Amino acid sequence: MLAPASEERFGMKILVHFEFDDKQIDAMTRLVRSHGDHQLVRVKEEEEAVREAADAEVLLGxxxxxxxxxAPNLRWIQSFSAGMDKLLFPEIIERDVVITNMAGLYAPQGGExxxxxxxxLSRGIAAAAESKQERRWGGGKVVELTGGTLGIVGLGGFGLETTKRAQGYDMTIIAVDPVRTDPPDGVSEV
Structure with a gap:
């Protein structure tokens, strides 16, 4: 069970702002407490998070x-998303706070x-479904992917996984990426 925010403690206060159910929170609480006298506090609204952040060292979610x-004592933020763009604001960038994310965790599903x-899109599925509802047949344009060229914007987890799938269609793959300059396997040009 979660400790009340006012409970005296000696370890870290870990603030959780994510849609976990009670069973998940209980499991997280047991895990956290097995590593010291730490407190896990779940918040649901931003105002509540602001109040509880005063003595929090870790933010999850x-x-x-x-x-x-x-959160003047903040040392670590664990984001449950792959992207970091929403966490890169001055209140964080200007401080010595470690930020970790779930990069790669969702990549296979994202690529799929x-x-x-x-x-x-290439098979005109949405247009065909609409035509069927209107009892109109034929006429949709189909684009063949095999042997075509695919442009990938960003070679993070999603981009790399999408690239793997395109290779199965013998596509020429070109990409742009703000960091990577060497083409990974299967990519013709970055």
């Missing part, structure tokens, strides 16, 4: 600049989803 500004959307 989603946090806005107001929450980070209210991107590929599914590309297949649907």
């Amino acid at each position: 989603r946090f806005m600049p107001t929450v980070c500004a209210a 989803h991107a590929w599914a959307l590309l297949l649907a």
